[in-house]
Amino acid sequence: DQVLKIVPKTLQQVQHLQHLCNTLPLDLWKPLLPEDIWTGEDLHVRVPAPLVQEVKDSLDEHLISYDILKQDVQALVDQSTPRLGGSPRQGPAGYNYTRYHPMEEIYQWMTQVKDSNSELVTQHDLGKTSENRTIYYLQISQPSNKNKKIIWMDCGIHAREWISPAFCQWFVKEILQNYKSDPKISRFLQNLDLYILPVLNVDGYIYSWEKERLWRKNRSPHMNGTCYGTDLNRNFNSSWGSIGVSYNCTSDIFCGSGPESEPETKAVARFIERKKEDIVCYLTIHSYGQYILTPYGSTTRPPSNNEELMQVAEKAAAALKGKYGTSYQVGSTSSILYNNSGSSRDWAHMIGIPFSYTFELRDKGTYGFVLPEEQIEPTCEETM
């Protein structure tokens, strides 16, 4: 099916269009009724696939020009509504990547993704959360006898930043849908393995769905259960506890009782430590603010490879902007945001991972953490 846009210029054209609408099973979107078709006013009409050629021929014959607004309505419908059955190469049948999903559904999604893409995807247990839930990551790895370098990306370290896990899921879907047809992605996977952690702070994420939408930290108990949560992004062993933190559990930037005091932090740190020789790029996804942040937050001293880090980040920001015009600022956390210590990104760079970045996705404060679902797709498309 196609949706055509027509602006009738003469009364004859209006009459012909009304005739088409009245005699053929066309779906008039705008205006609602054929009698409301006017010269100079936009007309949008969905034409069923079998009639597309006939309608276009008729328009040509009457010298009525048209634009094609939507090339393939079925594709759009499929994208936005659940569908029974689905091709195994893609994500699980009916999974809606343009909606936010609770943790149970994300767990199921991971299983389904690994099952329907078993030649490429494996699912692994990283460790347990404070409330004893399992933290899983997906490994996307093309079988080969090459020893490949690794790109690591984690999402959802802060519970309320829902667009972040949404992006990780989107990313996985894009890779799996396109790795055979897209030469860039195909080349990527020949040389690199992708490790994706869709939700790091599982307990916090669940809490933000069930109890408090704007919760940030994990759910570890302190002070005999009178206070909860450590800011996982202040809990890593990178100048831990030195600046931009609070030692008070009631604070949203409470750094915990010590570096890596939290099971979630330990799980990630242990794994990355083990694999650090092979990891070339560490990405951690947050919201909001529209920034690509480089090390460090704990000091204004630039990292050793600052020039290269900035160059790559500037290129990324430019590419991102090219999609929908969204502006991302690039720079170190300490210079363009604030000082903080114990961040995962700083730690990754300090242990030797050369390309470490924090992405702060849309927006700039209009919706902030409660980014509307209709922005999931454009946010993910541009960030992709």
Next chain:
Amino acid sequence: RSGSRMEAPQGRAAALATACLSYSRGGPGRALALRAVTAASAQDIDNVGRKYHLKLVLEDILDKDNIVNCTAEVLYHLGNTNAAPDVHFEIEGELKSTDEQDNTFYNRIRSLKEELVAQDIPDSHGNVPPEMEPIRALAQAAAGYVVWQNSTEDTQYHLAQIKHVRQVKRSDDYLEFDYMVLLHEFVSQEIIPWQMTVLWHPQHGVKVTQNSRQ
């Protein structure tokens, strides 16, 4: 190029200027947000404080193509943390009139049989029902005042969510709303509940008559 290498303090000053612009020009028909900072510089003034000179591009949340350029000056006073920063701004050109939307909203609320009550705007998924857009825009404008009065060089506030809003019927021409909002402070990452009593009239604009941190 100038936008991408801005420093943190300029960013905070820009957010503050936007809040003031929002309070001054915002209302149920218009919610202004910062789209980009095109120029920013800071100047230390002996015994007075630090002054930021900014060039901003703002957009109307309710009408994204509607953008406006402004220049702003933000002065944070030395020492005295009780004084709100001084903000002056100039808007290039005219803002699109919102008379029609304002009057529609005004008449709609005045003719309600029961006082308007609502919560969680936007909801957890970012949705705002169309009839609540003016309520949200009004909160955005009013929050601009609260942000302005409470900002320092080390803070940056955004309106995160309206937790609760309740209309208060009045005998005069004004509309009155009692809001409980959540403000997000960037540096501490705290979510701060704040109560605001907001008055609005199509000809007289927005006024915050009472506000308190909860």
